[in-house]
Amino acid sequence: MQVNFFFKKRLRALLVFAFLVSVTYGGIMITEYDVIKGFSSIPMAISWGVTNFFPTTDSFEHLPKILISLWETILLSIGSATLASLFALFFAILGSNTTTINPFFATICRFIATLFRNIDVAVWSMILLFSFGQSALTGYFALFFVSFGFLTRAFIETIDEVSNSGVEALRATGASYISIVIHSVIPSSASQMLSWLLFMIETNIRSATLIGILTGTGIGFVFDLYYKSVDYNTASLVVIAIVIAILALEAASNYVRRVII
Amino acid sequence: MDFENIMKRIAPPSNRPVRVKPMNQSAIVIRLTLLSLVILTIIGFFTYDDTDVGMLEGITATFTNFKVMFTEPHFNHFTFMEGLYQVLVTISLALLTTVIGAVISLMLGLLAAKNLSTPKISNSIKNFVAVVRAVPTVLWVLIFAIAAGLGSVAAVIGMTFHSVGYLIKAYSESFEELDDGVIEVLKASGANWWQIVWQAVIPSSMTYIISWTFLRFEINFSVAVAMGAAAGAGGIGYDLFMASSFYLDLRELGTITFYILVFAILLEIVAIRIKRHINIT
Numbered sequence: 001m002q003v004n005f006f007f008k009k010r011l012r013a014l015l016v017f018a019f020l021v022s023v024t025y026g027g028i029m030i031t032e033y034d035v036i037k038g039f040s041s042i043p044m045a046i047s048w049g050v051t052n053f054f055p056t057t058d059s060f061e062h063l064p065k066i067l068i069s070l071w072e073t074i075l076l077s078i079g080s081a082t083l084a085s086l087f088a089l090f091f092a093i094l095g096s097n098t099t100t101i102n103p104f105f106a107t108i109c110r111f112i113a114t115l116f117r118n119i120d121v122a123v124w125s126m127i128l129l130f131s132f133g134q135s136a137l138t139g140y141f142a143l144f145f146v147s148f149g150f151l152t153r154a155f156i157e158t159i160d161e162v163s164n165s166g167v168e169a170l171r172a173t174g175a176s177y178i179s180i181v182i183h184s185v186i187p188s189s190a191s192q193m194l195s196w197l198l199f200m201i202e203t204n205i206r207s208a209t210l211i212g213i214l215t216g217t218g219i220g221f222v223f224d225l226y227y228k229s230v231d232y233n234t235a236s237l238v239v240i241a242i243v244i245a246i247l248a249l250e251a252a253s254n255y256v257r258r259v260i261i
Numbered sequence: 262m263d264f265e266n267i268m269k270r271i272a273p274p275s276n277r278p279v280r281v282k283p284m285n286q287s288a289i290v291i292r293l294t295l296l297s298l299v300i301l302t303i304i305g306f307f308t309y310d311d312t313d314v315g316m317l318e319g320i321t322a323t324f325t326n327f328k329v330m331f332t333e334p335h336f337n338h339f340t341f342m343e344g345l346y347q348v349l350v351t352i353s354l355a356l357l358t359t360v361i362g363a364v365i366s367l368m369l370g371l372l373a374a375k376n377l378s379t380p381k382i383s384n385s386i387k388n389f390v391a392v393v394r395a396v397p398t399v400l401w402v403l404i405f406a407i408a409a410g411l412g413s414v415a416a417v418i419g420m421t422f423h424s425v426g427y428l429i430k431a432y433s434e435s436f437e438e439l440d441d442g443v444i445e446v447l448k449a450s451g452a453n454w455w456q457i458v459w460q461a462v463i464p465s466s467m468t469y470i471i472s473w474t475f476l477r478f479e480i481n482f483s484v485a486v487a488m489g490a491a492a493g494a495g496g497i498g499y500d501l502f503m504a505s506s507f508y509l510d511l512r513e514l515g516t517i518t519f520y521i522l523v524f525a526i527l528l529e530i531v532a533i534r535i536k537r538h539i540n541i542t
Contacts, residue, residue: 024360027353031413031495038414045408045418053404072308079305082298117262118525122487122498123518126505127330130514131322136309141323154272157264161274192272194291197298199271209397213491214502220399227403239400246395259290261273 052232059234063241066222066234070241072136073218074249077204080140084147085155085197088113089186091148092155098167099159099185101177109152117149125211139211139218143204151200158192159185191260198253205246262479263532266472270434330515337513339500348520351489351496355481357417362424363474369425370432371458376444377436386429394426398484402492416494420484424477431477435469436462468539475535479528486521497521 028035093099095109124142132138166184175183212220219242226235339347372378373386402419409415439462447457463470489498497520504513 020360023356027357027360030350030353031357031417033357033413033417037409038418041405041409041414041418045405048408049404075301075305075308078298079302082302114526114529115522118522118529119518120483120486120521120525122483122490123501123521126490126501127326127514127518128323129505130326130509130511132319137316137319140309153262153264154268157268158272158274161268190291191287192268192274194294195272198294206397210399210487210491213399214487223400223403232407239396239404242397242400243392243395247391250391250395256290256294260287 053236054233055237055240056233059231059237062226062234063237066219066238066241069219069222070245073208073212073220074205074245076136076140076218077143077208078201080143081147081151081197081200081204084144085151085193085200087148088151088155089193091152092159093181093185095152096156096159098164099181110156113149113152113156115149116145117153119145121146121207122210122214125215129215134216136217138215139208142211143207146207147200147204150203151196154196155189155193158189158196162189162192195253195257195261198256202246202250202253205242205249209242262529263472263476263536266469266476270431326511329511330518333512334515334519335512336516337510338503338508344497344500344516344520347495347497347500348524351485351498352482352524354413354416354420354485354488354494354496355478358420358424358481358485359474359478361417362421362428362477365421366425366428366432367470370429370436371462373429373433374436374462375433376439376441377454377458377462383433387433390426390429393422394430396423398423399488399491402488402494406492411493413494416485416488416492419492420481420488423484424481427480428473428477431473432466432470435466435473438469439465471539472532472536475532479525479532482525482528 027033091109091113094101095106095113097103097106100106100109121142124145125138128138128141132141163185166188167180170180170184208218209220209223212218212222213224214220216224219238223235223238223242226232226238336344369386369390373383373390375383398420401422402416405419405422406412406415409418443461443465444457447461452460485494485496486498486501488494489496489500490502491498493499497517501514501517501521504510504517
């Protein structure tokens with residue numbers, strides 16, 4: 001019996017392994033990915049990076065311009081996530097099974113969130129490019145839609161996890177729906193929701209760079225400009241600026257998280 | 262996406278005692294953070310350069326565009342089967358990066374876990390990985406494209422870099438959750454490092470490893486779409502870029518959006534299935 005158990009376990013592990021290997025092989029075939037070139041390009045890229053990809057004194061002349069667009073991009077990420085969290089809170093309260101007004105409504109709210117979340121931010125920005133053109137608003141709304149979808153779902157999870165018993169207790173005392181939401185649901189999940197919001201801002205700054213390259217705005221555009229004009233020294237300065245901004249933001253939000261949770 | 266799993270890391274339900282004082286440190290920090298976010302949002306609204314397009318006009322135009330996209334999608338530059346093949350290319354890109362990334366991260370994740378490694382190695386890996394993660398994926402791909410040329414090689418290597426950064430953090434944190442007593446007992450019984458890893462650490466964190474890896478696969482799918490559009494990685498993302506910036510074909514953009522949406526939701530359903538399956542066995 002025991003021998004049989006181990007045999008079955010090994011067989012299953014082997015099958016999973018074989019499945020992964022064959023699927024990977026299929027992937028290599030379909031994407032025409034050159035494995036050898038892939039691995040050999042890493043040392044090549046490193047040696048190229050060491051000799052070419054660093055800021056020189058000339059590139060620091062562009063620093064003010066870089067910092068201005070970085071600041072704009074940060075504001076864009078924060079603004080879109082913050083406004084989206086307001087909408088998401090509303091939809092999450094209606095969408096959570098604990099606090100919904102009626103189940104049909106809840107399903108619709110969840111469906112809307114799924115729709116907005118699963119259309120990728122790159123897709124949104126390409127769609128919005130039609131109506132907003134090459135302006136910061138394209139990126140703003142692309143980030144807003146994705147943040148809204150993600151945060152709605154995240155807030156629903158938080159409300160379900162945190163406030164089930166509190167809502168039940170207040171309902172038993174005869175409290176009205178509004179006062180249950182204001183005095184129990186929101187206070188008890190506020191710190192978790194803020195933590196989600198900070199996470200969303202971190203994600204948005206990374207996506208904002210991508211959107212910038214696609215739509216020609218913000219820090220992504222500045223990078224693309226130097227990258228395409230083969231000014232790799234300045235491009236590297238842009239990368240360093242982005243890295244410092246993201247690390248600082250992460251440190252700040254980790255500090256807030258440690259204090260509030 | 263596996264929200265329960267992310268929630269454990271991002272926003273775990275706090276197990277603090279009920280607040281006694283109305284204004285403690287936590288409440289003050291929450292308020293201050295919210296206040297500063299709102300102020301930054303308002304400052305943002307005044308700095309956005311929206312001289313070319315009015316906000317309201319843009320929003321109404323967006324709704325009309327949505328209607329056209331989603332109600333009248335059509336095929337113009339590719340057939341249904343070609344579109345399906347392009348999605349397959351995108352999924353393959355995501356799969357390759359996830360598999361390569363997972364193998365590398367598993368090894369480095371063991372070295373990065375505090376309970377399995379020395380503090381010096383663990384800290385240096387974790388700090389290095391934090392910097393790798395801070396560079397957006399698209400920049401990694403573009404940087405590698407200079408050395409390897411635009412195409413699937415640069416895309417796979419660039420995306421793998423970011424995946425490795427993400428997965429090492431996730432893996433090492435799940436390894437660290439293992440009870441110290443287990444390792445101590447195995448050490449006392451004379452097990453060597455590899456035996457501890459294979460018999461205790463990996464089996465006990467298998468559930469986490471699977472769900473984090475699949476989560477990364479889902480993320481990599483959307484990243485692969487984006488890389489097709491921004492860095493010439495091919496797949497449905499490239500069609501997306503062409504339809505939007507080159508052909509200016511809203512209806513075809515609708516078709517592509519449907520493709521991406523359907524596959525993203527499909528992946529989410531598979532993730533839920535896998536999770537249910539591993540929770541039972």
